[in-house]
Amino acid sequence: MVTRTVPAVLLLLLVTAGCANNASDTGAASAPAPSASASDVVDLPVPSAKTSGPAGEPTGRPNAGGQTITGTVTAGVEPNCLVLTDGTGSHLLIFDDAAMRADAVVGSTVTVSGQSQPGMMSTCQQGVPFVVVSVKKG
Structure with missing residues (x-):
């Protein structure tokens, strides 16, 4: 009888200890989360399709070796998206x-110069x- 009572008492103690730590059961307000300090913040570079030109000056244009x-x-499946379809696929x-x-009108044939960016989101x-x-029409 004593051997069955000890595990039951231990289980009861564990359950009540767990409830005592739960602020929502007692109605007490929970402690605020710690705020990040300056040493916790890391600045990450922002990805961009824009590159730099001669002497590191930003140009807003892709690197040399364009296509x-x-x-x-054609109109894309999402609003404001334009897709150019040629023999190699969709761009x-x-x-x-x-x-x-404005020169790339849906339904028209155009020649565009630039650079493919397959990793761009x-x-x-x-x-x-x-x-x-x-962009060149026709």
Whole structure:
């Protein structure tokens, strides 16, 4: 009888000890989380499609070694997304200049110059991102 009582008492003590540490059961307010100190904060670089030009000056344009693609502009499946389709596949057109974007009309055939950025994140969810530096109609 004593051997069955000891484990039951130990279990009861563990359960009540766990309840005593739970602030929501007692109605007490929980302690605020510790705030981050200056030594805990790490600044990370922000990714960007923009690169630097001669002498490290930002240009807003892709690196040298760009590409030229000719194809038909279609509307993407997401709003405000333009996709250029050619013989190699689909390319998501990324513009830094609104005037260039206006030249890429849905349904038209255009030639774009720029650089493919396969690692670039996008909400458009289709085509390989292509940062456009020039657009030629027709």
